[in-house]
Amino acid sequence: MLRAAFTFQPGSQLVRMFTLLLVAALPLLGACDKLTVRAKTAFNADSALSYTRAQVAFGPRVPGTAGAVKAGDWIVAMMKQRADTVIEQRWKHRTAGGDSVPMRNILARFRPQATQRVLYVTHWDTRPMADADPVLGNRHTPILGANDGASGVGLFVALGDALKKTPPNIGVDLLFVDGEDYGQSFDAPYADVLIGSQYFASHLPSADYKPMFGVLWDMIADADLNIMQEAKSVQSAPEVVNRVWQKAKDMGYDKYFIPQVGQDVTDDHVPFLEKGFRMIDVIDLDYGPLGPDGQAHPNYHHTLGDTMEHISAKSLQIVGDVALGLITDS
Template sequence: MIKIPLLILLIFLLSCKSERKLEQGQAQIERQVQVPNFNADSAFWFLEKQVSFGPRVPNSKSHEECKNFLYSEISKYADAVQLQEFTHSYLGKNFKLTNIIASFNLKSGFRVLLCAHWDSRPYADEEKETSKRIQPVPGANDGASGVAVLLEIARILKNDPPPIGVDIIFFDGEDLGISGDLENFCIGSKYFAKNKQANYLPQFGILLDMVGDKDLQIFKEENSMKYAPDVVNYVWSIARELGIDEFKDQIKHNVYDDHIPLNEVGIRTINIIDFDYPYWHTVEDTPDKCSPQSLEKVGRVVLNLIYRYKPEIAEK
């Protein structure tokens, strides 16, 4: 088992609660609470900064430099930060991987988990040109966008402490596997799920993946609806109230992503993902395909969930 620092252990113990569900009428938006503004330009800077290191492929210099940046940056904002380091053997190599875990409002036993993956894919296997398929993916949208939104949210949580407990995890090794080899995708979330404290069970989790596309279209994902339909509907109701129509009411796509290992250990987690992204797993996944406005729309939805959610309702 991993060793958990005292502050992290404290929030795990505080969050020891039986599984709860957001039954109809149990969760609602508190309309009187002032929600902080999401800074789209700041979030986009976080996206560009990650890409500036180069592809964040495990064992590379770019990967190490980006890890150091993410750890340093989120340490400015969080109440506690942990580097969860581990190795994964694959294709005859040992990959050094790191999950970055940050926590806010340590005293709150009512916690929400927010997560994204920070690595980028080693091979652009969706490229039409065979010669390009061995090149690494820049990962502006696929990886950096979700992390960028969460870094901006972390900055906001520092300045405006949240009314509930929030844990943010940047998972490593999500995109390491060869296409079709599901055992070697989502390595970081699998490691976290296997090694978490048994009594760590947040109210629910939200995964952000590929949320920066200029042509943003976020459908309800099939596995999310299977494991936590009430959470999906609650989040989409917030988007609807805010007039963010990029969140579509239709169900589309079945995605194997970091939310699957979390759901399998009882952390009811949904995936906010725009899977209709033409540059997915190609060398063209660059910042010019993304927009600050898309990051802002997703960030606003998540911020409204954090600041306007009423924990006492879910406790019924």
């Protein structure tokens, strides 16, 4: 009766042995999850995480606030140390409610004369209100935006480190846009959201500005990283989606860059797509641990839970490798 020999009897030596093994293995299982992946490029995720933390330390970066001024100045200073040219666009945005709000886009250029170029975009502002917070009393409080606002900045400054050390063969533009998350509604005509990307798309660096392809990087550092293919991107620039997901697969990152079409997201790529740019949105909208239904529970997106403890260097390494790999192989 071989099978009977393995029947668990409460209190049996076998059960005690299994319990001991399980208890001994649990910390190891936990540790496995926290291990950083082995870098596939020169991208340094620890630096990216420290740049992300520096952004968060300025507090909320809501347009028109002291935190935004400090953070914007910091981005300009960091990119002047790394890029060949840094261009600022400053203007006043008139809101639907009639307010005038100062805005600032920052464009860091590598090999500005090169005609063959790649454009990367991220937003650096943070949402003025945690309107998805589970606590009703928190919903008018500005978010810290560790993932939604700071992670893309951390990614770009660390890309700057790598591109300064080894200049790219093609031109690279890293664009930090303002006012992505400012307004309540993300419905067309996008009156008070996507402000910086709309402004840039109609105030290009030159009349003939035409990057080979563009990628928007948004919410890319969730510790529980799972990036689906954003639906508008698949519809409007499928060849760019293929290029990015193929690069991730080549690097062994297909567990994180999932080759499935996900949600349709209104984001900073939309004004570019409307102007004919080939641009996609790389975004992990399920910000938090995934439940059996495939959705994040809790989801920290647009809540006061969007803090440093919910993002990771491991995720920044994965996304940074893909972002840098796309440049070095183009």
